[in-house]
Amino acid sequence: MTGTNSFSEMYGAGSDVRAPYKGLETWLETVSVDELAKRHGAAELAFRKLGITFAVYGDNEGDEKIIPFDVLPRIVAAEEFDALEAGIVQRIDALQMFLADIYGPREILKAGLIPEELVLSNPQFQPIMTQIKPPGGVYSHISGIDMVRTADEFYVLEDNLRTPSGVAYMLENREAMLRLFPMLFQEHSIRPVESYIDYLQDMIRAVAPEATRGDPTGVILTPGPLNSAYYEHSFLADRLGIELVEGSDLFVEDRCVYMRTTKGPERVDVVYRRIDDDYLDPLAFRPDSILGIAGMMDAYEAGNVTIINAPGTGVADDKAIYSYVPEIVKFYSGSDAALKNVETYRCREDDALKYTLDNLAELVVKRVDASGGYGMLIGPAATEAEIEEFALRIKDDPDGYIAQPTLALSTCPTVVNDSIVERHVDLRAFVVSGAEETKVVPGGLTRVALKEGSLVVNSSQGGGTKDSWVLAS
C-alpha cells in the first residue's frame, strides 16, 4: 500500500524533495544510516533510563514499554502551519461555543442541525453541567487535534477534548533531538515547543476562581502510577512546579477543595485532572468509584475550584458528533470550516449503514465510544472472516459505529532495521484555551506506524513517534 498512492512528506507525489525538507536532505547526505541507527539506540536507552515508559493494558510480558522514537523529524513549513493553526483555532473555538450552548440555551438543537438524542442521550453528556458555568467560560482548556494528510491536504481525524496525552513525548522528543543532532538545529530555524509549558501556566492562572486569579494553587490529578500516561502526569507536574495528587490526597470541606500536606490541609484552586468524568466525584457521578473526591462537583458548582477540562466536554469529541463538526463550525463562526473532516458515514442512518455494510473491505469502521485504536476495523487489512464478524457487530448496534474511507495517509522517511523507509504518519496538534485566547503549540506529536503499510499509529498498537518541526520561515 505504501508508495504509489501515498503522499510523502519529504518527496511529495514525485521524487523531488519538498522545500521544508531540503536542509534535512543535505544533512542526510553527510551521515550514514549506521550512524543514525546508533544515535537512535542511544536515544531509546536514554528514554528507558529516564523512565519515559508507558504501560500497555492487557500486556503482562514486561509491564513497561518505551514508545519507539524515530530520529528523522517530520517537518511542517511555516505557511502550512499558519493555515493549520487558523483552522484549529476556528474549530476549537466553535466546539467551546457548542459546549456552552448545549449546556445552556441549546440554540443549535433548536435549529435542528444535530439530532437532539445524539447530544442529550450521549453517555458523555453531563446533565449537572447545565447548572454550572465554568470559570472564564472555558470548557476544553486543553485539546488535541489528530490530523492526517493525503495528497497535500490535511484532514481532521479526531478531536480530543478529554485531557489528551502526548505533550510529554512532544517535549522529550525535542530534547532528545537537541542532544543527538545539535548541528541540525543550527542549520534550520525551528520554532520551540517549550512554549507549551508557558501556555499551560498562563491558562491555569487565567481560569482560576475569581478570588485566586493570578496566583492560584494548582494540582494535577492522576489515577496513579499504574496509569499508562503516568510518566506524562508527573512530567507536567514537575515542569509546572505543582503537586501531582491522587484522589485520596484531596478532600472537600465547606465546598472548598483541600490537599493533605505535611503541614496540614492546603486549599486547592485549580485541578487539572487526568481522570475521566466518571471518577471525579462519587457523589455526582459514580458511587462505586474509589478514585473520586466526594464533594468535588459541589465545590465546582460553588465556584471555589476550576476543573480542567470541565466535566462533560466528551460530548463534543464523540466520534458520532465528529461528523457534524463542519456544521457546528459554520453555525457558531458563520464561516465554513477551514480544516476539513474526513468523509464519514454514520451507521445510525439507513443509507450510510447500507453503504458501509456493502463496502466494508474498503472502509475503516470505528466504534463511536472507543479510542486508542481499539475496537476498529481496517477493511483493506482485514480478513474475510474478520469483516463478516464485524458486520454482525455493526448490524447489532448501528448507532455505535461510523465508517470512513481508508485514507492514503502521508508517509515520512523513517529508520527501520538500519535503513530509511517510508512509513505512514499522523499529527496531533496541542491546543491550550484560556479565558481570552486559544493557542496552538508550534509543533505537535507525529505518530508513525512502524510496520510496513500499516495505517495504525497508536502507541498501544506498536506505533512510534517523531519530533515534529514547525519552521519559523
Next chain:
Amino acid sequence: MLSRNASSLFWLGRHVERLDFTARLMDAAFRFEALPSPDKNAGWKSAAQASGTGELFAAKNVPPNRAAVTDFLALDPDNPSSIRSCVTKARNDARVVRAALTREAFESLNEGYIELAGRIREVDRPLDMVSLVERVKQEVRNFEGAVWRTLARSENFWFIRLGNVIERADNTARLMDVKYHTLLPEGEGVGGALDQAQWTAILRSVSAVTAYRHIYRQNLKPWLIAELLILKDDLPRSLSHCMDVADEYLQDLSVAHGRVGPADRRAKRMKNQLRGLTVDDIYKNGMHQFLQQFITDNNQLNRDISEQFSF
C-alpha cells in the same frame, strides 16, 4: 509537601536501606559458610532470622541451606525484604515522587532497578548471587551519592534520610540480637575461635572492621563490638548515630513546619537514653531485652512519624 509524597520518600529511604541490608546479610552468610563450624547451615538459618523474615522462611518448609536461603533473600517476590521486593518497591516509590527527586537521583535508582531486575531474571549459579550482592551494594551507593550530592536540603531530603536511619537502626539491632541470641552453636564458648570469626564476619559485612581497629586498637571483644554498634555515635551504623540523625532531621522538619509533635519527642528521648548508657548497663540488664525494647521503640517512632506528618 503532600503527605502521600512524604510517605513515599520515607519508604523509599527505608526500602533502599533494607535492600542494602539484605545484601549485606547474604554477604555475612557467605563468610560464615567459609568458617570451620559444625553446622554449615547455621549462618544461612540466622540470615533469614536477622532479616526479620525468619517465620516466613520457616513456613516454607524447606531446609535452611544456601540454595534455599539465597533464593529466599534475593529472589523471592513473597518475601517483603528480598532484594527483588525491595528494589521493586524502592523503584515504585521513586516513580510516585519522581518530581521530588533530582534527575540524577531518579536516574540512578531507575538504572539500578533495570540492572538488578535483569540480573535477578538470570541468576542461576552461586557465583551470580555473590556478584548480585556486590552489585546491590554498588547501586545503593550510587543512589545515595546522587541524593547526597544533588538533593536540596529540604523536606524531600529529610524524609528519605529519616527512612534510611530508622531502617538502619532496626537492622543493626536485629543483626546483633541474632548474633548474641542464636548464632553461636551450643558447645562453642563466647570469645572462642568461632565466636571471634563470626564477629569479624559481621563487622566486615557492615563495613566496620577498620573502625573497630582504629577506635579500640585491640582484638575483637564482644562487649566492645556491642559498644561500637550501639553507643558509638561516630559509626554510621550504630544505634546512637541513627538516633542522632533522626533527631536532627526531625528538628529541621519542625523548624520548617513551625511545630513539634510526638515523633520529635520520642526521637529525642531515644537519643538521650542511648547517650546515658554504658555497655556495662546493657549487659547487666540483658542484651536481648535491651535490643528487643529498642526495636519496639524504633517501630513506635516510625508510627509517630506517620502520625505527625499525616501519612
